[in-house]
Amino acid sequence: MDNIVRSFYQNFIEDNRYQYILDGLKNTLIITFFAVILGTIIGFLIGAIRSTYEKTGKLKFLNAICHIYLAVIRGTPMVLQLLITYFVIFASVNVSKIVVSIIAFGINSGAYVAEIIRSGIMSIDNGQFEAGRSLGFSYNQTMILFIFPQAIKNILPALGNEFIVLLKETSVSGYIAMQDLTKGADIIRSQTYSAFMPLIMAALIYLILVLVLDQFVKYFERKMRNSDH
Amino acid sequence: MTTDKTPLIRVLDLEKKFDNINAINNVSLDVYEGDVLFVVGPSGSGKSTFLRCLNRLEKPTGGKILFDGVDICSPNCDIDIHRQKMGMVFQQFNLFPHMSIMKNLIIGPMRLQKKSREEAEALACDYLKRVGLLDRKHDYPNQLSGGQKQRIAICRALCMGPQVMLFDEPTSALDPEMVGEVLSVMRELAEEKMTMVVVTHEMNFAKEIANRIIFMAEGEIVEENSPEEFFLNPKSDRLKAFLGKVL
Numbered sequence A: 001m002d003n004i005v006r007s008f009y010q011n012f013i014e015d016n017r018y019q020y021i022l023d024g025l026k027n028t029l030i031i032t033f034f035a036v037i038l039g040t041i042i043g044f045l046i047g048a049i050r051s052t053y054e055k056t057g058k059l060k061f062l063n064a065i066c067h068i069y070l071a072v073i074r075g076t077p078m079v080l081q082l083l084i085t086y087f088v089i090f091a092s093v094n095v096s097k098i099v100v101s102i103i104a105f106g107i108n109s110g111a112y113v114a115e116i117i118r119s120g121i122m123s124i125d126n127g128q129f130e131a132g133r134s135l136g137f138s139y140n141q142t143m144i145l146f147i148f149p150q151a152i153k154n155i156l157p158a159l160g161n162e163f164i165v166l167l168k169e170t171s172v173s174g175y176i177a178m179q180d181l182t183k184g185a186d187i188i189r190s191q192t193y194s195a196f197m198p199l200i201m202a203a204l205i206y207l208i209l210v211l212v213l214d215q216f217v218k219y220f221e222r223k224m225r226n227s228d229h
Numbered sequence B: 001m002t003t004d005k006t007p008l009i010r011v012l013d014l015e016k017k018f019d020n021i022n023a024i025n026n027v028s029l030d031v032y033e034g035d036v037l038f039v040v041g042p043s044g045s046g047k048s049t050f051l052r053c054l055n056r057l058e059k060p061t062g063g064k065i066l067f068d069g070v071d072i073c074s075p076n077c078d079i080d081i082h083r084q085k086m087g088m089v090f091q092q093f094n095l096f097p098h099m100s101i102m103k104n105l106i107i108g109p110m111r112l113q114k115k116s117r118e119e120a121e122a123l124a125c126d127y128l129k130r131v132g133l134l135d136r137k138h139d140y141p142n143q144l145s146g147g148q149k150q151r152i153a154i155c156r157a158l159c160m161g162p163q164v165m166l167f168d169e170p171t172s173a174l175d176p177e178m179v180g181e182v183l184s185v186m187r188e189l190a191e192e193k194m195t196m197v198v199v200t201h202e203m204n205f206a207k208e209i210a211n212r213i214i215f216m217a218e219g220e221i222v223e224e225n226s227p228e229e230f231f232l233n234p235k236s237d238r239l240k241a242f243l244g245k246v247l
Helices: A002-016 A018-056 A060-075 A078-089 A097-122 A126-135 A139-176 A181-192 A196-226 B047-054 B079-083 B101-112 B117-130 B146-158 B176-191 B203-209 B227-232 B237-246
Strands: B009-018 B021-031 B036-040 B062-067 B086-089 B164-168 B195-199 B212-217 B220-225
Touching: A002 A018, A002 A181, A002 A196, A018 A060, A018 A097, A018 A139, A018 A181, A018 A196, A060 A097, A078 A097, A078 A139, A097 A139, A126 A139, A126 B079, A126 B086, A126 B146, A139 A181, A139 A196, A139 B101, A181 A196, B009 B047, B021 B047, B021 B062, B021 B220, B036 B047, B036 B203, B047 B062, B047 B164, B047 B195, B079 B086, B086 B146, B101 B117, B101 B146, B117 B146, B146 B164, B146 B176, B176 B195, B176 B203, B203 B227, B212 B227, B212 B237, B220 B227, B220 B237
Parallel strands: B036 B195, B036 B212, B086 B164, B164 B195
Antiparallel strands: B009 B021, B009 B062, B212 B220
16 A cells, blocks of 8 residues: 555656646647547538538539548558658648647548548438428528438437547657657656556546546437437 | 410420439420329339429439429529429428427528518418417427328428429328328318329329329320329220229
8 A cells, every 4th residue: 555655656746747647638638629629620521522422413523532531541540640740741830739739630530520420411311301402492501401400410429439539549649749648647657667657547537538528428419319309 | 274374384305314214205294373283103104203303303304394484404593492482292201300390381481581480480370270280380290190290291381382382192101091181181272273293193082183184104194184084084005004903
């Protein structure tokens, strides 16, 4: 018991090392939050373009570009995308690492969100679409008023999962020396030469965050189901 | 009831190909105001496709459709404007499940015709009363039976104040005991001289309320006649064979 207390003291209290964890957590949350927003915007646009193409045959050129984007992002490792964004794309520009991380994770997440949104739109019966159009609503109005609201309900669990995956995936941002939660814990390990405490602490914090997010998703799911008559 | 008036809908040499299959071949037809035109025929005869071409849910690959004198197949035509004047009722009802009955009925008039909520709701209540479903206005579509849903779907189309109503097998997805309530709403509409084009398998209903009946087979109009002649003296062999099977 004494050992554990001493180890805890040494790893987190001494020299205010808990600051590494707190700063890291803050950065992890910032990156995740803004990457979710960026990913949702990108995913929404691309999902809309792709389903418009599938439904009407229009936007052929844009659809082809989206295809390339999806293939590249989903076909290469996240860590490499992060490294390329930082060391290649933003090599000669002075941008903070946190912004680079947000952009890299947002662009990555956008590809997965896009496919979720596309599948959600395509899952809505075409009769709904025809009903909207037959009343005289335009394609865009029909999408916004009748298709999206029903699609969102269907894809909410998948979207929630994607965001949970994203939260955990940000743990690789240490590769560009971004001090996130994982990196913060690792810094403590390198100072105290004890791995157990800081790493388990970081893992616990991720676990709690994921469990909390999961409850949120379940709550919204229940709420959505309640409005389903 | 064919007069020398200009037709409300004039179909000229309509053609619709799916890949290489001709779903509709050289169909020409005039629909006049007040017509209650029934389209019957075996499944796969192209009658639903024909109906869906009338408001361009299917894009015709050839020919012309003049609605109120405007060629709605031309690329310059704003089809959304014309669809507001052509009510459509689907086999599968296609009510919006995420909206209450009232919302289903008022969203078109409010968004597209810029009616005030009061005006749109008053109109919706009128129609709901007529089909006997006023007490269900706050419910959601999935709380209703099939027959009730279809009556609401008819109301939704009527709320737009259409010049013509298109019915695509409106009773085919219904349990038998619910067919009557939908047909009686349609019968009332016909009595009020609403222009109607109806694709159906309900032969007796066609005999009762149609003023013209068309028999389609293999994408063509094989025969057109008044209801009496249609059933008593069918001319073509194909119609005779068809009537032999369904009557």
